[in-house]
Amino acid sequence: MNQLKSITNGFLIFSLIFTAVSCKNQKKDTNEIIESKEMSTIEKKEFGTTNNDEKVSLYTLTNDNGMKVEIMTLGGIITSLTAPDKNGTYADVVLGFDVLEPYLEAHPYFGALIGRYGNRIANGKFALDGVEYKLTSDGSTQLHGGRVGFDKAVWTVLNAAVIDGVATLKLKYISKDGEEGYPGKLESIVTYTLDDEDTVQVQYEATTDKKTVVNLTQHSYFNLSGDFSKDILDHEVMINADTYTPVDTGLIPTGEIAMVEGTPFDFRTPKAVGKEINADNEQIKNGGGYDHNWVLTNQNDGIRLVASAYHPTSGRLLEVFSSEPGIQFYTGNFLDATLPGKNGGTYDKRSGLCMETQHYPDSPNKPNFPSTELRPGEKYTTTTSFKFSIK
Ligand code: GLA
Numbered sequence: 001m002n003q004l005k006s007i008t009n010g011f012l013i014f015s016l017i018f019t020a021v022s023c024k025n026q027k028k029d030t031n032e033i034i035e036s037k038e039m040s041t042i043e044k045k046e047f048g049t050t051n052n053d054e055k056v057s058l059y060t061l062t063n064d065n066g067m068k069v070e071i072m073t074l075g076g077i078i079t080s081l082t083a084p085d086k087n088g089t090y091a092d093v094v095l096g097f098d099v100l101e102p103y104l105e106a107h108p109y110f111g112a113l114i115g116r117y118g119n120r121i122a123n124g125k126f127a128l129d130g131v132e133y134k135l136t137s138d139g140s141t142q143l144h145g146g147r148v149g150f151d152k153a154v155w156t157v158l159n160a161a162v163i164d165g166v167a168t169l170k171l172k173y174i175s176k177d178g179e180e181g182y183p184g185k186l187e188s189i190v191t192y193t194l195d196d197e198d199t200v201q202v203q204y205e206a207t208t209d210k211k212t213v214v215n216l217t218q219h220s221y222f223n224l225s226g227d228f229s230k231d232i233l234d235h236e237v238m239i240n241a242d243t244y245t246p247v248d249t250g251l252i253p254t255g256e257i258a259m260v261e262g263t264p265f266d267f268r269t270p271k272a273v274g275k276e277i278n279a280d281n282e283q284i285k286n287g288g289g290y291d292h293n294w295v296l297t298n299q300n301d302g303i304r305l306v307a308s309a310y311h312p313t314s315g316r317l318l319e320v321f322s323s324e325p326g327i328q329f330y331t332g333n334f335l336d337a338t339l340p341g342k343n344g345g346t347y348d349k350r351s352g353l354c355m356e357t358q359h360y361p362d363s364p365n366k367p368n369f370p371s372t373e374l375r376p377g378e379k380y381t382t383t384t385s386f387k388f389s390i391k
Contacts, residue, residue: 034160039064040196042160042167047072048100054154056100061167061194066090067388069194074103075151076113076171076190078220080342081200083388086315091226093316093388095352098342108334109219113190115150116175116182117372118217119143119293119328119361122252126364128183128211128373135181141250144219146180150188151219158189166195177210184210184376199387206380213372214380215359221332221352222318224311228341231350232331233274236310239267239329241294245360245369247286253362253369257295265292270310273331273353288333289350293360299325299370303383307355315390322357322384325370330354357384 032044040063047058058072058079067090070080079097082090096110097103103110124137136146144151155171162168168191175186191203204216223232244265245253260266264276264284277289284290296306307320307327320327331353337346363369374380 039066040162040165040167040194042162042169044160047074050074050154051104056154057157059157059160059169061169061192063167063194063198064165064196065198067194067198069192069200071169071192072100072103073155073157073171074100075111075153076155076173076192077103077151078111078200078218081220083198083224083226083316083318084390085226086390091314092342093222093224093226093318095221095223095228095347096342097340102340107339108221109144109151111220112151112218113155113171113216114144114219114356115173115188115216116145116180116186116212116214117142117364118145118215118219118356118358120250120252122250122362122365124181126213128213128364131183133181133183141252142181148180150175150216155190163193166193168193182212184208184212184374186212186214186374188214188216190216197387198389199385201383201385204380204382206374207376207378208374209376211373211375213364214374215363215372216380216382217328217356217358218384219354219356220386221354222309223352224309224316224318225314226316228343228347228351229345231274231348232309232353233272233277233350234312235273235353236270236312237267237273237329237353238270238308239294239296239327240298240304240306241296241327242268243295245293245295245326246283247292247361249286251287251291251361253293253360253366255366255368257368260294265290265294267294267307267329270308273350277331277350290329290331291333293326293328293358295360296322296325296327303385306357309353309355310391317389317391318355319387319389320355320357320384321387323382324357324359324384326358326360328354328356328358328361330356357382
């Protein structure tokens with residue numbers, strides 16, 4: 001039995017090295033297997049360097065079933081994630097690039113960790129205890145943490161190991177006091193795991209040395225067909241929310257909490273994304289489709305099912321579990337076929353959908369929204385899981 005196990009392990013290690021070495025776009029031929037227990041593994045390879053000459057590494061987490069998630073130290077970006085269809089065929093279901101270079105340029109946050117503040121802060125400013133903080137931004141609004149958000153930072157690896165049979169990657173980023181205009185030195189730790197239930201979990205922690213605001217999220221674009229030349233309008237989405245936060249034409253919440261009932265924003269029972277995406281509705285027009293925050297139900301229940309997406313043709317089902325009070329459901333409205341796809345094509349409008357679990361946009365300026373403040377001595381902790389299965 002043990003002999004069989006070691007032969008199997010030996011074969012596995014050999015095939016992993018072989019796969020890694022023959023993998024296209026790899027910068028180096030060295031592929032370091034950090035730990036391998038049974039089938040779950042975590043591997044590392046170099047992925048290139050940033051414009052500041054910082055080395056970027058790419059980690060591959062694999063579970064017992066052969067599902068793989070690739071995450072790089074730049075922005076903690078998920079560059080690829082495979083999920084099985086109803087025939088057991090694995091395909092990559094997240095948008096991204098084959099190589100590092102396009103990730104160093106402006107891109108729509110493909111697969112990235114977002115911080116210090118996910119989504120928009122109106123007029124790029126807010127006040128804490130009567131002190132106004134002016135944030136960096138390219139226009140008046142700050143989006144996704146500023147000009148150089150957490151998505152552009154190279155994160156430090158605290159741990160890359162198989163822990164209790166689960167491939168685990170623990171990343172850390174220290175954001176300096178004043179970075180992108182925010183007060184306080186913020187220390188953030190994000191732990192990614194891939195378990196044998198085909199669940200990718202993202203656990204966020206943060207502490208500060210001065211009162212600040214924080215709202216971290218993950219910005220993967222999913223296309224469960226595994227074919228990025230197709231749009232996501234046939235995906236059936238469910239969002240566990242009776243209300244949402246309407247926005248103005250600049251996508252800033254008006255402060256109102258509106259009922260979804262009788263509107264295109266009602267996803268309480270699953271419905272195809274395309275069904276009402278072009279409805280004659282002011283909010284749909286403001287968002288150019290769906291680009292809104294839903295107010296999730298059961299906010300005091302901790303981690304619970306908040307949303308799902310199902311692709312009928314492939315049978316792939318994604319379920320999102322989170323401890324967060326809100327979710328930004330974004331249908332890739334700004335994608336415009338200018339960015340190079342992994343398969344040689346380009347990413348067209350609506351070729352991916354995002355489910356960004358979060359606190360509501362512009363909370364620092366909206367006293368009626370759940371608070372995003374973090375004080376010294378407190379610990380920010382949130383968890384979101386993306387579970388893949390077939391239906
Ligand atoms: C979020 C925003 C969108 C857009 C994308 C990135 O989902 O709400 O408006 O900025 O990120 O393009």
